[in-house]
Amino acid sequence: TSKVGAHDEIESYAAILGIDIATGTDAEKVSSPDSVTLIDTPALPNSTEAFASFARQLDLIKPSHRIAVFSTLTRSSDTIRQAKHIRVLNPTSFAMTMLDLTPSHGPIVAAADTLTAKLALVSDAPGGMGKARRPEAATLVAGLLHAEVDDE
Secondary structure: OOOOHHHHHHHHHHHHHOOOOOOOHHHHHHHHOOOEEEEEEOOOOOOOOHHHHHHHHHHHOOOEEEEEEEOOOOOOOHHHHHHHHHHHHHOOOOEEOOOHOOOHHHHHHHHHHHHHEEEEEEEEOHHHHOEOOOOOHHHHHHHHHHHOOOOO
């Protein structure tokens, strides 16, 4: 809730994933061994105190999946900075949105390399809204190499 429209954006991600949401103030109520936490990387607080408070809330929830959400519209250098900032939150995987708006796949490589976490979900629906899906290796490699996907 640290940026305008954040709650609406998180509700959209939850709808895409087919999961219920709860705010950080409900952290103790939603603690579950099969909970999923989406970490909206651009919206994370920069101040040390606010970030520490967020990390404490995350630890209260004890999610089994911590998915860091990045946009492919973010420069690779900024993606690396964001990924370094959130490593202490121990993301189990990450998601990339907005694949429909750029031919650049560098931020995917930057996030994977910096986090040493797996790419779990991608969204290439218009404006990042729509269905999240599992990434297809051949399609991602074709995007990185600017080549056609060969099914053979």
